[in-house]
Amino acid sequence: MLRTPAAVQDAERHTAHNYHPLPVVISSAEGAWLTDVDGRRYLDCLAGYSALNFGHRHPTLIAAAHAQLDRxxxxxxxxxxxxxxxxxxxxxxxxxxxxxxxxxxxxxxxxxxxxxxxxxxxxxxxxxxxxxxxxxxxxxxxxxxxxxxxxxxxxxxxxxxxxxxxxxxxxxxxxxxxxxxxxxxxxxxxxxxxxxxxxxxxxxxxxxxxxxxxxxxxxxxxxxxxxxxxxxxxxxxxxxxxxxxxxxxxxxxxxxxxxxxxxxxxxxxxxxxxxxxxxxxxxxxxxxxxxxxxxxxxxxxxxxTGEFQRRSAELGERLHTGLRALIGKGLVAVRGRGLWAGLDIDPALMSGREACERLMARGVLAKDTHGSTIRLAPPLVITADEIDHALTQLAAVLAS
Known part of the structure; x- marks a missing residue:
């Protein structure tokens, strides 16, 4: 039996409803990937609204935190x-x-x-x-x-x-x-x-x-x-x-x-x-x-070191090239720079929320804003193959 539905209900029962999160309950994470309470993995394309630029549990940062906790x-x-x-x-x-x-x-x-x-x-x-x-x-x-x-x-x-x-x-x-x-x-x-x-x-x-x-x-x-x-x-x-x-x-x-x-x-x-x-x-x-x-x-x-800035610039070009190719195929506009993009979905197709729910079903997590717009902001540790995977899933959602 899946644990997610009950976990979502439990989370909502004793909290003020000041957020409308996607119905996913995360239990662990590493790099650009999240795992929910049922063991399903998701590619994180939000990165905590850029709070996770270095991915989940970056080893250098975790080591610094552990060392300081002991002192x-x-x-x-x-x-x-x-x-x-x-x-x-x-x-x-x-x-x-x-x-x-x-x-x-x-x-x-x-x-x-x-x-x-x-x-x-x-x-x-x-x-x-x-x-x-x-x-x-x-x-x-x-x-x-x-x-x-x-x-x-x-x-x-x-x-x-x-x-x-x-x-x-x-x-x-x-x-x-x-x-x-x-x-x-x-x-x-x-x-x-x-x-x-x-x-x-x-x-x-x-x-x-x-x-x-x-x-x-x-x-x-x-x-x-x-x-x-x-x-x-x-x-x-x-x-x-x-x-x-x-x-x-x-x-x-x-x-x-x-x-x-x-x-x-x-x-x-x-x-x-x-x-x-x-x-x-x-x-x-x-x-x-x-x-x-x-x-x-x-x-x-x-x-x-400049490494993460270079990764964002280089991989961002790959991301935006792939996104621009979807204009006219479900997207009406793409904006952004580096590993940061705002996508306007044709509102006749679906809302931004619906798009994010369909992406979630395909193992990619993003977040909507202002109606039919969604934002992509993956961790800067994401790979080229993972960007291609996210683009493939987005194309499938827009074509569905």
Missing amino acids: LTLTSRAFIHDQFADFCRELAALCGKELVLPMNTGAEAVETGIKVARKWGYQVKGVPDGAANIVVAEGNFHGRTTTIVSFSTDDDARADFGPYTPGFRVVPYGDLTALSEAVDEHTVAVLLEPIQGEQGVVVPPEGYLPGVRRLCTERNVLFIADEIQSGLGRTGATFACEQAGVVPDMYLLGKALGGGIVPVSAVAADADVLGVLKPGQHGSTFGGNPLACAVATEVVRLLA
Whole structure:
């Protein structure tokens, strides 16, 4: 008798229904493959929304976690531990920035960026107290705190969570004219995803990010890049901004930084930005804890070799070539970069949810978003043969 149906029911019985997961119950994983409670294997083409860029249970990262568990796991930031300096120094070097502020979740990194930008605006730019504004883009997804959903344009994320936090201006993504018109003397930051993930892996128009960089420099505004999903190798470079020849004033990082083992996020910027914070003004008990730093330092070292960025670029070309061949055969559009793709399925065929359920039945796991769109973001350890396998299964689903 299969264990999955009862396990799904049991999981749903005592949890708030804030997610609608696929009806699969995973019990173990290795590399790019997952195994459910009935022993069935699945190719992971989601990678925890990029939290698993290095695959499940990467041996180097698991070894670092095991070693640290035997020594020290938490001190709070009241004390310094022996993993902290290496993590901050090596991540700062990877980002080309002077300072790092470690946190835990992506949303915390975004909240940190917002607070730092406002404080910088008041203390450095000279914006009148309480007047700071930050410009963001339509279709954004930066997290789900009350402040962040205040500038979301997704009704599911925003509706019924007011009153909303003021101080944000929303403009169309990719529209430099609208952005320029929204920035005024009280604007302290432009906060953008260099590629919008939750919206369906939306790549901005050519020249958009360089235009944002020029505008921010000219108007004395911080350019904050939310690279929580797009960063750390996902797009074929360490950061998606690199591929546009752009360096933001602040990176927001998370997901893959924890190696799929512990939640780790961070803000990276130079001292003239992050230096506005003084003791007691911002923090986190678990931010930069020893276990997190031990794992995340190894993540940074894996990225420092460039191997995973190259894999993403090379295998991403194979993935996108295969996906483009399916346009007109069930797909109406494909977007993305590296090992990251948004696929628009012909809505006359099926919804994104139906497509993901049919892929699941064929042993491939992906996730839908916004109706008939699905996202593919396999671990960067995936092989060429495994990409071909996923493409074959997708073609079969679209033809069914």
